[in-house]
Ligand code: ADP
């Protein structure tokens with residue numbers, strides 16, 4: 001469904017040598033699939049996600065969604081960034097931020113309020129609908145950004161280290177929320193993380209990237225039953241084997 005073909009990105013730099021962030025990266029995210037992109041910090045994961053969304057033009061290669069070239073964010077795609085604080089409007093409340101992305105969708109005001117309320121309930125923020133983003137903790141801001149992405153109702157979710165800055169307990173809850181919603185609603189997910197365990201826990205497929213410039217080191221199928229469980233899955237032999245294999249790849 002979402003295909004990345006021979007994608008390269010070199011950042012031009014005034015006065016410096018141009019920085020090559022991606023070198024001929026290819027992989028596909030099948031419809032309804034959950035694919036994680038895993039790699040060391042600075043290897044080019046965010047660059048890849050920005051190119052996949054059409055927000056950033058690649059130097060070479062192509063991104064296609066359902067066979068159509070992606071040159072700007074397609075309407076069926078939602079993006080959830082690492083730094084939610086920077087992507088929420090500070091002058092709108094949490095509910096207002098969600099209503100904002102629904103403004104061009106069909107439906108009455110009441111319907112949209114119901115969609116926003118449901119998304120906020122899913123991330124446990126019902127009591128904070130009327131708060132401003134800057135009145136929330138970092139983890140709560142991240143949950144608000146997730147709620148906004150879910151409320152938007154896109155088939156394809158692109159997430160860039162969305163849980164990197166939340167506490168461990170919240171992180172597990174949000175991982176399970178994302179896995180549940182993705183399964184229930186048949187979402188197609190491309191999830192960026194630098195955390196091996198998180199990638200294995202959530203994904204059907206993990207694409208391991210090399211140190212910069214990023215190339216695909218390996219693509220691993222994760223053979224673990226769903227729904228997954230924070231305790232049982234992480235103790236499963238197959239989880240531990242996948243984790244070990246990826247660890248070895250990243251150490252190369
Ligand atoms: P990651 O998300 O894996 O941490 P990034 O995609 O953010 O990595 O960055 C990959 C490389 O590209 C880094 O060396 C970074 O400094 C460089 N880079 C990222 N964005 C820009 C930019 N706008 N201009 C120049 N270099 C950039």
Ligand code: MG
Pocket residue numbers: 045046047160
């Ligand atoms: Mg990044």
